[in-house]
Amino acid sequence: MTAPDYGKTFALWRAGAAGVWADYTRHAFVQGLSDGTLPRAAFLRYLVQDYVFLVHFSRAWSLGVIKSETLGEMKVCAGTVDALVNHEMSLHVQTCAAAGIDEHALFTAPEAVENLAYTRYVMDAGAQGDFLDLMAALAPCVMGYGEIGLRLAQERAADTPYADWIDTYADAGYQQVCTTVGTMIDTAVARRVGDLASAPRRQAIQDRFTKATTLEVGFWQMGLTGP
Secondary structure, rough: OOOOOOOOOHHHHHHHHHHHHHHOOOHHHHHHHOOOOOHHHHHHHHHHHHHHHHHHHHHHHHHHHHHOOOHHHHHOOOOOHHHHHHHHHHHHHHHHHHHHOOOOHOOOOOOOOHHHHHHHHHHHHHHHHOOHHHHHHHHHHHHHHHHHHHHHHHOOOOOOOHHHHHHHHHHHHHHHHHHHHHHHHHHHHHHHHOOHOOOOOHHHHHHHHHHHHHHHHHHHHHHHHOO
């Protein structure tokens, strides 16, 4: 499958992350979702931690509103918070409820070290850096799940029990989120540094994206084998 078109900045970042991007999007956890071999216990462990992750991820996108320089940036960041809090997190609540894990248990679940490392890295990128630092740290999760969802929708086993999860990220609505965020990032980059490929800050921003991608790999591994 060719890489989805989520904007030229994402394409540049994705190419710059190279091997670690493949480690993330084709991790054994992801392949287990596709062919249905992922143990249910591992999936539920991941969902609980991902719910906690999304709480902090939503806070980071809220920080994007503060760091924004335009109304357009503010609207995309606020819209993403809405999508996370009022839509994506509901999948976790429904799936875990069926397994006897209620929303209170999700919200109060202890954070795994891998979760703590990733979420605080993203928050620090936004607190210490500017809007582009924050977007580079946020993008791997948004776009990576979109890419994974599209690929698994084509490759998954017909009887995988994780079809609902795959459909969530392959769905046109989520794909539109990826496209909207990608377009906003392209505009933000042009506004702040011009051509990113030749900008002095290119490597520093790339490093943010690559580090966040590496932390995504650790998150999958935590789900697969436990903290």
